[in-house]
Amino acid sequence: MNYLRRTFLRGTGAAGTVAIAIAAGLLKPGQVLAAEWNKVAFDATTTADAMKGLNVAGAVESKDILIKAPDIAENGAVVPVEVTSKIPGTTSIMIFVDKNQNPLIADFEFSNGAEGFVSTRIKMASTSHVKVAVKAGGKAYTASKEVKVTIGGCGG
């Protein structure tokens, strides 16, 4: 285990990672808010409406989208999700949680041939499908995986 790395980051405070990324020139502060906020999609109360708002309503099922998420969430408030799109020319990856009040969690944009990979933590209100949509070469693709959220206790 890399203790040095952990101690170093802890020392830089809660916002450490982002601050370092900015300091290292990996992220420009303006970039975070640069993309236009798609209010219609983010405020939608069903996955179908959110997908419509993002122009991916007719997305076709694809086995080239890999979703890595726990079968049962350890904590519904921070569920780790990794998405890999192996579809060539991926330009965006969108994540939805069907049962959340506002299903659209995030919309990641990729450019200049960046690898179609995101790793994030999402909030889930209850057991639900985590749905992913991918835009690539002007077409839309989708995949999903169920993640169970449970009250806990009583095991073993």
Add this chain to the structure above:
Amino acid sequence: MSMNRREFLQMLAVAAASGFALNSRSALSAASAGGFYDLPSFGNVSLLHITDCHAQLMPIYFREPNVNIGLGVSHNKAPHLVGEKLLKAFGIRPGTVDAHAFTSLDFEKAARTYGKVGGFAHLAGLVKKVRANRPGALLLDGGDTWQGSATALWTNGQDMVDACKLLGVDIMTGHWEFTLGAERVKQIVDNDFKGKVDFLAQNIKTNDFGDQVFQPYVIKQMNGIPVAIIGQAFPYTPIANPRYMTPDWSFGIQDDNMQKMVDEARAKGAQVVVVLSHNGMDVDLKMASRVTGIDAILGGHTHDGMPAPSIIKNARGQTLVTNAGSNGKFLGVLDFDVKNGKVAGFKYKLLPVFANLIEPDAEMAGLIKKVRAPYEAKLAEKLAVTEGTLYRRGNFNGTFDQLILDALMDVKGADAAFSPGFRWGTSLLPGDTITMEHVMDQTAITYPYTTLTEMTGEMIKTIMEDVCDNLFNADPYKQQGGDMVRVGGISYTCDLRQGFGKRINNMIMKGKPLDPNKKYKVAGWAPVAEGATGEPVWDVVASYLRDKKVITPRKLNLPRLIGVEGNAGIA
């Protein structure tokens, strides 16, 4: 009632002559010749396996379940077989010593005949005997070892750590161990176990960077053959048990990483790859069908004493899946014959540990005596006498659980009570005295607080549906391996043809349907939320027992089950 070994052998002879309970000539003749445990060696790689002993250092009684329902892919398959259906599936003759070891049939009569099971001094004697003709054999401990008894709780797991080192455990993984807290586990692994016992878990990583917390696997040389053992800790520890015990660690099944570890070990030259697992048997069976290159998964958690392995075919071959019961009752012995770099054959035997048939190991007996000495008076306190058998195992309730529910409702003045569906806890026979030690056997955890909560009828149903789904979800990867929460004060039906949220119906309290909007006082224990407080459950139960003095046979509150006709998981 207890007998020494000689009396026991005499008893066997008398019993056989009178045709009482014992009619397996082979078991009997072997037993009277002292050969019950003669296990001829086979092949060149041997693994001894214990799991889920739940800190039982002394011989105890343990009743196997008569309800262990399997649905969907698990329907009428091991481990979801009980009673005569289990005997039939594994070719065990009724009325034999094996029939008693693996089922609850004629439990009281057979338990009085064959006596207590387990105990580390007897287990140590058996391990030495089995190891004697298996040079280089490894002893693997599947976990749930440092929790389950008063002495383990009061010594912070130290009694079991010392006993396991003396027993000669080589490799271990865990589950309830983590309820001692992450720091204590690391302290034991980095100090007591250093250079002696490898604590393995491929599926525990840090929350922040995903770094490995424990070593994922080891490769050991056995008679010139490289053998890899991969550890798999209980994947749902932070969900089934309090999250705050291991706040910085993430668990999960992680079969992608398991495949990676198998491939890595093979690439390093391992000719045999075995997973020491605390997944639970249904999860192990699914994992065996998905991850390739594993020769055997030696499993625990679900406490299934399975006489023979399940053989699971997958894309690149086959994997054996075993489960070795609980409470120190069994020792699993897996022998592989490895030829030309791969497994050419195997033999497996799950040996029941009958204390009357094994010479206890003197050194281990000495250690146990020393460990217990400071606590003997407290452990031996006589609380009450039971008129019926007290046990815990079963999908929906056990008599000891019912006793805990009755005590909670009585002492707390509650309308209803919940008790967790734990599968550990020893059994008592009619006429036995219930001591403080026995109460601790059912309750010794690091979060023993009792609670009294106002809950709406709707909330009560939500909790019951949630736990029921943890047991009966169609996907084994979404099951947690405990039993249904035990419910006192509310009768209900459980429709196992239905899915989440629709199984629990017809909930009745005191003759009236449960009102979804009305608030009820519900007692419980073992809250997983941080900051919970309350009188320890063992004090609540002990005060109830002292007051009652005689415990009449319990009337089990069991749901009426729907959709289980012909299920081999019901005796």
